[in-house]
Amino acid sequence: MNTKVTIAGVEFKNPVMTASGTFGSGMEYSQFVDLNKLGAVVTKGVSNVPWEGNPTPRVAEVYGGMLNAIGLQNPGVDVMMERDLPFLTKYDTKVIVNVCGKSVDDYIEAVEKLNDSTADMFEINVSCPNVKEGAIAFGQKADALYNITDKIKRVSKKPIIMKLSPNVTDITEMARAAESAGSDAISLINTITGMKIDIERKKFVIANKTGGMSGPAVKPVAVRMVYQCANAVKIPIIGMGGIMTGEDAIEFLMAGATAVAVGAANFINPKATEDVVNGIERYMISHKVEDINEIIGCVK
Amino acid sequence: MFYRNIDEGKVISQEEISSGIFSLWIKNEGAKHANAGQFVGVYPNSKDTLLMRPISICETDASEGKMRLVYRVAGKGTKEFSGLKENDSVKLLANLGNGFPVDEVKGKCIVLMGGGIGIPPMLGVAKALKGEDVHAFIGYRNKDLFLSDDFLPNCKVYIATEDGSVGVKGNVIDALKASTGLKPDVIMACGPMPMLRAIKQYAAENGIKAYISLEERMACGIGACLGCVCRTVKKDEHSHVNNTRICTEGPVFDAEEVDI
């Protein structure tokens, strides 16, 4: 049975990754999950300098999922390289560093520093809906996305994955912009902008007012968007949004994703990533799938 | 005593000890390794809910491997827990957070302060410090007391009620001020934010060391999501910004180190 998939020349032992921001840099969840069993660990978004993030409350439970407005708090790329990446090199898994920024120059600076690190790929977060200072624009306008993809691609020594925001009218337009600017792959979906109001206190539950929705309730939206993008571009797709089980992951693969990422499910079940790996294998055995690549995009 | 696992707990007993306040005894592995002031994440079963509910460990019986959780029904998750019966299973993320530094304060004059649903973890602290010079100040809204008798074998107990129906009228600080002659070296406290702010200020003004236990909305409970942070005075060692994770570096902090 083959579970290996390849994206931009990088081979993953299986298609299961962690979704950025839900798994730290792997250290915390390594108490529950054998990181060697995962296709890749995708780190929390990191910027050129440390970011403080948003005020609290930053998270709220909603029906079928959660809202978050962490605001991309992170210790900066230097700490990531000194502390987190050396930790991850101890494991036999691929490492994808997720990068965020407030300007094109921020992204370039972070990517240039990470160029000589042990990271296998970069995932570029142009879609975090929580940072007001411009990040939103890169992910929501095709020309801005083209421009930033092109600039990062010129300096990056590693393959890049542009991570798309679902908060757009036509996701395929974004996917095409990333592809034509040279992105090696795309990942989707980031969180869907939401809001929750506490009717007793007459206040927003999240201090930032809005928060990104994720968790099981967003899965149908995510599967649809992955399917649309798979039909619009030739570069590989990493699908995510609401994956809780192996069966959920198979849906994304059939819709056209080459790999998947598990996010909010980690909070609901700390062993979720490993459970998804095992669930995929069980499906392959029971459905006599010899090679995982057979089912990628099999539903037309 | 670091212990971290997904525990399959078994309910030993549950009782409503005051209106809307439940006391739940659970048998689980984490109970053998808990520090006073740590908490657990209790997973509701209903598909209406997803995230674990953080609840402080009220007390443990390590030899029997059981822990007590005392909680107020506040919403969907705690409502579900209130229906748990003997022999039901409960999934717990155990044990979380640091706990109070009980070993560092031995030999000193120690004041414990608990307000409302912040009282339960202070019982575990009182038990851990039994035999020391400990004075517990516990504050309630009215005469619907809970856990006050459980403190009695462990330390001196002082009660405050907002309406004055039992003990000193006012809050726990009013009760401490009324106890002339008591000069604490250390205060350890858990309760609502206004109470903790007042304790931080009182301790600073009187040269008393204070440890306070904080609450925040949580998702992961283990330091991965950065949902539960609190502002810090100095840059935090882990985050490299003035924010620290309550679930991991806390919930108990030296009051001088947090900006609340």
Ligand SMILES: Cc1cc2nc3c(=O)[nH]c(=O)nc-3n(C[C@H](O)[C@H](O)[C@H](O)COP(=O)(O)OP(=O)(O)OC[C@H]3O[C@@H](n4cnc5c(N)ncnc54)[C@H](O)[C@@H]3O)c2cc1C
């Ligand atoms: C470290 C810590 C220790 C705690 N110890 C206790 C305790 O010993 N006894 C007790 O009664 N309560 C305690 N709480 C508060 C308790 O976690 C909440 O009352 C509980 O989560 C409410 O869940 P619910 O489903 O009933 O309410 P809902 O309002 O339906 O919950 C919705 C979401 O909001 C979260 N939430 C709601 N209120 C709070 C709150 N005050 N703090 C954190 N998250 C909240 C829930 O966890 C859930 O994710 C503690 C909180 C923390 C952070």
Ligand SMILES: Cc1cc2nc3c(=O)[nH]c(=O)nc-3n(C[C@H](O)[C@H](O)[C@H](O)COP(=O)(O)O)c2cc1C
């Ligand atoms: C708490 C939290 C933090 C997140 N942080 C990031 C981040 O730093 N960078 C990023 O690209 N996406 C971030 N995301 C989005 C996830 O990586 C993922 O795209 C999204 O949550 C959908 O997957 P899920 O439904 O499985 O959670 C975050 C999501 C959550 C819930």
Ligand code: FES
């Ligand atoms: S709850 Fe996730 S970091 Fe504390």
